Amino acid sequence: MRHPENIPTSASFSRDHIQTVGNIFVKDARIECRSVDVFYGEKHAIQDVSLDVGRNEVIALIGPSGCGKSTFLRCLNRMNDTIPGCRVSGEIKLDGQDIYAEGLDVVPLRAQVGMVFQKPNPFPKSIFENVAYGPRIHGLASNKLELEEIVEKSLRRAGLWEEVKDYLRHPGTGLSGGQQQRLCIARTIAVNPEVILMDEPCSALDPIATAKIEQLMDDLREHYTIAIVTHSMQQAARVSQRTAYFHLGKLIEVGETAQIFTDPRHQLTEDYITGRFG
Amino acid sequence: MSNRTEENKSSNQGIRTHEIVKAGLHRRRAAEIRFKAYGFICIVAGLGFLMALFGNIIAHAWSAFEQTYVALDVTFDESVLDPEGKHDAANLASADYPALTKRSLAAMFPEVKDRLEKRSLNALLSSGAAYELRRVLAKDPALLGKTERIWLPVDDDVDMLVKGQIDRDIGEGDRRMKDYQIAWIDKLIASGRVEKRFNKQFFTSGDSREPEMAGIWGALMGSLFTLIVTGALSLPIGIASAIYLEEFAPRNRWTDIIEVNINNLAAVPSIVFGLLGLAVFINFFGLPRSSPLVGGLVLTLMTLPVIIIAARSALKSVPPSIREAALGIGASQMQTVFHHVLPLAMPGMLTGAIIGMARALGESAPLLMIGMVAFIVDVPGSLTDPSTVLPVQIYLWADSSERGFVERTSAAILVLLAFLITMNGLAVYLRKHYERRW
Incomplete structure (x- = not known):
């Protein structure tokens, strides 16, 4: 799996090279994935992916449509469980604990590993209720005042507080797309997770809203580990420290973001980054 | 270039x-x-x-909402009602009230001497007139021994004549009223003793062989009790099954078989459910026949598939993003369903429930099989009393030969429709109420 570090030129691995290029390991990893395979019925969606996610880092998962990056992301908090016919094999450990262990309850896992989806999906309830829902079901607040504090803190962190503080009783679905997505982020961080998974969180947003969310990710990195799937290479370059390139269900290359975008070592990565396809 | x-x-x-x-x-x-x-x-x-x-x-x-009444001067004669002078209620209840009306009529038409003519004179009054007198006296015992002008219901043939539904111009042999009877009625009308009043009887009593005594209340209560049983059973069972099948059950061959069977059950002719009810609930479990309890059970079997199918499609139409949102922040499957999916699916489920219950209200065929077609005079007071339901009552009246039942059949249809509209209106209100909470 490990490759010699002394390769001098870029794109030194041909398109036929199927093993992951780059260092998949990080020191003191938060999430360790080893030989993960995912099947949708007969379809082999993810093939033998091994990858570590470090603490307080933003890792970007990039690749052409259908390459399995979203599927991989959804493995990390077992959201794939909801898809009929989906089967996951291999090992995924969160802080050394196998999350696919038999008898493991997904509820605490998902409280630990929050998720923000591609399309903003606020509950059809008030803004306050949207954010308060998670803390309420997990019992994070012992009284109303604490709950209000959590809601305010989460909305502040998501950079939404100033815009909505007078409209907390209004429906969350009445906000604009960018505000809705930030509401969803506030809802996720209200549970105080350790890891946040973001599945193309800005694909439906305009550049201004996108910039706000990117800024937000930078701030959140202090407290959380973030894995983000994105189609925008500029975004990956802006927000992430490490980048993983997926292609047809395989993890092709992993590395420091700066290195991936300036000096890709696998021919497929270079093709994608230079826009030859994808 | x-x-x-x-x-x-x-x-x-x-x-x-x-x-x-x-x-x-x-x-x-x-x-x-x-x-x-x-x-x-x-x-x-x-x-x-x-x-x-x-x-x-x-x-x-x-015209069924009006009934013709005639005013008679009735003397509550002690020698007729209470010849032994006991003055107790039981005695007065079983007294000879028809004699009172016969006396009043004879006093009004002294020229009628012939036995047959006398009988047809007395036939102008409804057989319910005696019960009316008993009711009046029971309410006011001080009337005993006094003479009072009392409005009494007339026979259905007289009612039809007054309402113009018996043609006076055709030959005597072709109509149900004799010429001299018509003459007596005209005399009564001329003296201002005939009046059309609101037909309270129709809304307060059960079925009767006499159209002027027949009411819809018994059938209405029967329908209400039956629907209570149907609703109390089919709504929770149907919605719970739909939620389980849609949200919790694993997708395998067994659930496929169950789904196919539910779809097939929805298409089974309703009379088959009636036969099933007869065999299972009455013959095997020995529940009382003709009762709203059994009717409700049969209609529950009939409406369950409809409610389950509608509820499942309502659950299916809830966007998966809502489920993902709830699951993504660590809600359990049950919290996801009950906090987020169910409120959104509620309007659709209610619509399905309305359709199912409306079908149950209008159903008559399966109820014929379990004896709810019987002629039942008493208004049912509980789930196990023999009763009939509105559509069966309509069928029974439509089948009766008396002219007075024609208008009552239509009136019963109106009552059924009003019941249906009230029920649907309530459901629409509930749906709106849920929708407003987005």
């Missing part, structure tokens, strides 16, 4: 496309207008039929 020819080519093609589209535009517009016209005609025709139907029913039913 080559670039330019290419440009020309493409712009040429652009013009051609434009012309082709323009040429076909007329046809497309015509097709659209035609389709709109068909749709409009269909709506108008549908509304027309509906109006004709309602108009007909209301026109027939209108």
Whole structure:
């Protein structure tokens, strides 16, 4: 799996090279994935992916449509469980604990590993209720005042507080797309997770809203580990420290973001980054 | 240069496309207008039929809400009612009240001496008139021994004559009223003793062989009790099954078989459920026949598939993003369903429930099989009392030969429709209420 570090030129691995290029390991990893395979019925969606996610880092998962990056992301908090016919094999450990262990309850896992989806999906309830829902079901607040504090803190962190503080009783679905997505982020961080998974969180947003969310990710990195799937290479370059390139269900290359975008070592990565396809 | 020819080519093609589209535009517009016209005609025709139907029913039913009454000076003669002078209620309850009306009529028409004529004179009054007298006396015992003008219901034939539904001009042999009877009635009318009043009897009593004594209340209560049983069983069972099948059950061969069977059950003719009810609930479990309990159980079997199918499709139509959102922040499956999916699916579920319950209310065939078609005079007071339901009552009256039942059949249809509209209105209100909470 490990490759010699002394390769001098870029794109030194041909398109036929199927093993992951780059260092998949990080020191003191938060999430360790080893030989993960995912099947949708007969379809082999993810093939033998091994990858570590470090603490307080933003890792970007990039690749052409259908390459399995979203599927991989959804493995990390077992959201794939909801898809009929989906089967996951291999090992995924969160802080050394196998999350696919038999008898493991997904509820605490998902409280630990929050998720923000591609399309903003606020509950059809008030803004306050949207954010308060998670803390309420997990019992994070012992009284109303604490709950209000959590809601305010989460909305502040998501950079939404100033815009909505007078409209907390209004429906969350009445906000604009960018505000809705930030509401969803506030809802996720209200549970105080350790890891946040973001599945193309800005694909439906305009550049201004996108910039706000990117800024937000930078701030959140202090407290959380973030894995983000994105189609925008500029975004990956802006927000992430490490980048993983997926292609047809395989993890092709992993590395420091700066290195991936300036000096890709696998021919497929270079093709994608230079826009030859994808 | 080559670039330019290419440009020309493409712009040429652009013009051609434009012309082709323009040429076909007329046809497309015509097709659209035609389709709109068909749709409009269909709506108008549908509304027309509906109006004709309602108009007909209301026109027939209108007169049933009035009943002809005649005023008699009745003497509550102690020597007739209480010859032994006991003055106790039980004795008065079983006294000879028909004798009182006979006396009053004889006093009013002293010229009638012949036995047969006397009998047809007494037949002008409803057989319920005696019960009315008993009721009046029970309410006010001080009337004993006094003479009082009391309005009493007339026989249905007299009622029909007063309402103009018996033709006076056809021969005596072809109508149910003799010429001299008509003469007596005209005399009563001339003396201002005949009046059409609101037909309270129709809304307060059970069935009767006499149209003027027959009421819809018994059937209405029967329908209400039956629907209570149906609703209390089919709504929770149906919605719980739908939630389990849609949200919790694993997808495998067994659930497939169950799904196919539910779909098939929805298409089973209702009378089959009646036979099933007869065999299982009455013969095997020994529940009382003709009772709303058994009727409700049978209708529950019939409406369950409808409710389950509607509830499942309502659950299916909730966007998966809501489920993902809830699961993504660590809600359990059950919290996801009950906090987020169910409120959104509620309006659709209620619609399904309304359709199911409306079908149950209008159903008669399966109830015939379990004995709810019996002639039942008493208004049911509980789930196990023998009773009938509105559609069966309509069927029974439509089948009766008395002229007075014709208008009562239409009136009963109106009552059934009003019941249905009230029920649907309530459900629509509930649906709106849920929808407002987004």
